[in-house]
Amino acid sequence: MVIYLDNAATSYPKPTAVASAIQNALEVATSPGRSLHKLARNATLIVQEARQKIAALLGCTEESIVLTYGCTDALNMAIKGILREGDHVVTTALEHNSVLRPLRRLSKQGIIKLSIVDFDEQGYVSASKIANHLTPQTKLIAVTAASNVLGTVQPVAEIAELAQKSKVLLLVDAAQALGTVKLSLEGIDLLACGGHKGLLGPTGTGFLYVATKTKLNCWREGGTGSDSLSALQPEEMPYHLEAGTPNVLGLAGLAAAIDYLLERTVSDIAKHELRLTELLLEGLAKLPKVKVYGNRFDRRIATVSLSVHGYSSEEVAAILDESFQIAVRGGLHCAPLVHQQLGTTEQGLVRVSFGPFNKVDDVEALLAALLEISQC
Amino acid sequence: MNRYSRQILFEGIGQEGQKYLSKSHVTIVGCGAIGSASAEALARAGVGSLRIIDRDVVEPSNLHRQSLYDETDAKNHLPKAEAAKRRLQMLNSELQIEAIVRDVSSTNTEHLLEGTDLVLDGTDNFETRFIINDACIKRSIPWIYAAAVSSYGLTMTVIPEKTPCLRCIFEQLPPPASAPTCETAGVILPIISSISAIQVTEAIKILIRRYELLHKSLVQLDIWKNRYVKIDVTNARSKDCICCSRKIFDYLSQPQSLVATLCGRNTVQVVPNAGFKIDLKQLAEKLRPHGEVQINRFLLRFKLPEGYELTIFPDARSLIHGTADTTTARSIYAKFVGA
Numbered sequence: 001m002v003i004y005l006d007n008a009a010t011s012y013p014k015p016t017a018v019a020s021a022i023q024n025a026l027e028v029a030t031s032p033g034r035s036l037h038k039l040a041r042n043a044t045l046i047v048q049e050a051r052q053k054i055a056a057l058l059g060c061t062e063e064s065i066v067l068t069y070g071c072t073d074a075l076n077m078a079i080k081g082i083l084r085e086g087d088h089v090v091t092t093a094l095e096h097n098s099v100l101r102p103l104r105r106l107s108k109q110g111i112i113k114l115s116i117v118d119f120d121e122q123g124y125v126s127a128s129k130i131a132n133h134l135t136p137q138t139k140l141i142a143v144t145a146a147s148n149v150l151g152t153v154q155p156v157a158e159i160a161e162l163a164q165k166s167k168v169l170l171l172v173d174a175a176q177a178l179g180t181v182k183l184s185l186e187g188i189d190l191l192a193c194g195g196h197k198g199l200l201g202p203t204g205t206g207f208l209y210v211a212t213k214t215k216l217n218c219w220r221e222g223g224t225g226s227d228s229l230s231a232l233q234p235e236e237m238p239y240h241l242e243a244g245t246p247n248v249l250g251l252a253g254l255a256a257a258i259d260y261l262l263e264r265t266v267s268d269i270a271k272h273e274l275r276l277t278e279l280l281l282e283g284l285a286k287l288p289k290v291k292v293y294g295n296r297f298d299r300r301i302a303t304v305s306l307s308v309h310g311y312s313s314e315e316v317a318a319i320l321d322e323s324f325q326i327a328v329r330g331g332l333h334c335a336p337l338v339h340q341q342l343g344t345t346e347q348g349l350v351r352v353s354f355g356p357f358n359k360v361d362d363v364e365a366l367l368a369a370l371l372e373i374s375q376c
Numbered sequence: 377m378n379r380y381s382r383q384i385l386f387e388g389i390g391q392e393g394q395k396y397l398s399k400s401h402v403t404i405v406g407c408g409a410i411g412s413a414s415a416e417a418l419a420r421a422g423v424g425s426l427r428i429i430d431r432d433v434v435e436p437s438n439l440h441r442q443s444l445y446d447e448t449d450a451k452n453h454l455p456k457a458e459a460a461k462r463r464l465q466m467l468n469s470e471l472q473i474e475a476i477v478r479d480v481s482s483t484n485t486e487h488l489l490e491g492t493d494l495v496l497d498g499t500d501n502f503e504t505r506f507i508i509n510d511a512c513i514k515r516s517i518p519w520i521y522a523a524a525v526s527s528y529g530l531t532m533t534v535i536p537e538k539t540p541c542l543r544c545i546f547e548q549l550p551p552p553a554s555a556p557t558c559e560t561a562g563v564i565l566p567i568i569s570s571i572s573a574i575q576v577t578e579a580i581k582i583l584i585r586r587y588e589l590l591h592k593s594l595v596q597l598d599i600w601k602n603r604y605v606k607i608d609v610t611n612a613r614s615k616d617c618i619c620c621s622r623k624i625f626d627y628l629s630q631p632q633s634l635v636a637t638l639c640g641r642n643t644v645q646v647v648p649n650a651g652f653k654i655d656l657k658q659l660a661e662k663l664r665p666h667g668e669v670q671i672n673r674f675l676l677r678f679k680l681p682e683g684y685e686l687t688i689f690p691d692a693r694s695l696i697h698g699t700a701d702t703t704t705a706r707s708i709y710a711k712f713v714g715a
Contacts, residue, residue, distance in 0.1 A: 312695075314643065314687075315675060318689050318695065319675060322690065322693070323690070348641060
């Protein structure tokens with residue numbers, strides 16, 4: 001039995017209801033909105049239900065939830081939908097490539113100007129540092145709610161206040177945060193998240209929250225199942241941004257996953273995962289050859305990055321996989337600037353990330369394995 | 377005077393045989409030592425077209441045995457397929473040559489072998505041979521297995537539906553690191569010439585349709601130890617052979633070893649498809665003469681003088697540092713870990 005500690009990549013296992021919801025959808029639902037027969041209506045209901053549940057989880061209206069094929073999809077939709085020639089954007093060195101790459105392309109093409117704010121020794125960016133980079137041309141601040149490498153939870157509320165005050169739009173990448181971190185939407189204009197990490201749903205699902213006042217251009221155009229005579233993509237939200245057949249099966253699974261999440265409660269899951277994280281950090285502190293990166297104590301999610309002296313991160317990950325049946329991820333985690341600032345580009349980092357179904361035994365097994373490896 | 381006159385005078389070939397040769401198309405997969413020798417012989421013999429497929433570049437350590445290449449090729453790191461084409465064209469300007477610089481894989485082999493009459497094995501690993509065997513049996517193309525390392529070599533001719541295929545003889549892949557490779561055990565040119573001589577003679581017999589003259593054996597030679605063994609395979613076709621009897625071409629459908637470039641790391645990970653256990657200590661002994669070796673119970677690190685570094689784990693998965701190119705990594709893996 002594999003000990004799975006790679007929940008920051010995708011959560012595993014999923015709540016059992018997820019598989020049955022997908023199975024059920026396969027049997028009773030087809031494609032929504034396009035036809036009026038029962039199978040199509042069932043699909044429409046599944047999509048509606050997923051949208052409702054996401055809205056309930058976030059505390060927003062259904063019209064603000066655009067269903068996407070993942071967090072990357074949602075981030076691209078936001079970035080490419082909002083930015084125009086001459087705009088300035090402030091982002092952070094903590095960002096994932098799904099934020100950095102679209103921004104850097106626009107910057108390289110000379111369409112936008114980009115400022116990248118670094119993080120402090122503990123792994124946090126600050127609203128005041130971001131404020132220093134704002135110019136009259138700044139259109140957008142793009143920031144992650146929690147670092148996918150260091151696990152540090154960023155001061156989104158403070159940054160939101162700054163954005164509001166400065167009349168700048170705020171895009172939050174909530175990929176690592178939702179499911180365990182409670183986020184207030186106050187002052188957030190755009191928030192992107194995948195369905196397969198903390199939300200415990202299947203891959204290929206996600207959404208973009210778009211505040212009512214925010215207007216996005218659509219970057220994907222096509223069929224919406226309604227308003228077929230219109231020559232252009234309909235303006236009505238969220239359909240304006242939802243061209244193409246949605247991932248009905250995935251959304252069925254995601255709705256079931258959110259049910260589980262709401263029943264067990266986000267705070268209970270967070271408490272459970274953080275307790276495991278605390279145990280891990282205590283144990284790691286006793287291993288002299290293991291170095292932990294980022295704040296160890298508070299304002300964090302259950303993601304810990306470390307290195308073992310004498311080994312590259314991929315070597316540690318391979319040994320854990322092969323000799324101990326423990327699944328973690330080694331490498332750069334698609335966040336190149338984090339490693340650049342930490343000076344860990346050469347070795348990479350070993351990332352351990354807990355989920356709602358991990359146990360104390362898993363932590364102990366990992367600590368024992370790391371002790372053995374570090375002594376070799 | 378016809379350039380082939382002496383060959384035509386040979387009664388086994390004659391005018392008719394030469395005509396057949398001139399119209400034939402042969403593919404050589406892997407143009408290292410055996411591939412070079414066999415390609416040269418076929419080019420001189422006057423086959424119509426040759427397709428040379430190889431993923432590597434010429435290195436100085438190839439020159440003592442890979443007869444198509446010279447010092448300039450090694451200095452310029454020319455792809456072997458390209459260097460071979462240039463040299464062969466000088467030997468025979470009438471020859472049609474196609475040089476393909478590529479790794480043959482489960483997904484591209486059938487396509488790469490299209491339109492050929494015969495396939496010659498010049499590869500350095502068993503996994504690719506299993507892929508060739510599957511593709512040739514499926515497409516009904518004869519092929520000739522050939523391998524050499526140290527002073528020892530093997531060859532066998534496979535005619536679909538008539539002779540045993542490679543899987544009748546070797547059901548499974550040998551585990552990685554179990555067999556010696558030219559990089560770990562060395563190799564001398566005479567075994568290459570000997571095995572290639574047999575392979576090319578068989579090739580000519582097939583191309584001129586003299587199937588009755590084939591040796592019908594698994595030939596094993598050790599020219600240093602003076603062992604010449606010929607195992608008759610006339611009755612070795614297995615009724616249960618997964619490939620030629622049951623027609624399950626698993627090496628064309630299942631993914632090969634998983635080879636992936638690690639995100640931004642100038643490192644490639646190779647994970648063999650099947651579950652293996654290798655003895656790191658034994659491998660360390662084999663590799664020690666060729667570079668710096670570091671070993672503990674979890675891994676073996678092997679630093680090559682060329683700058684590449686391999687980390688090999690007991691299940692044969694390996695990290696190849698110093699390249700982001702999967703083809704280069706696959707080739708280094710085949711040379712030092714083997715497959």
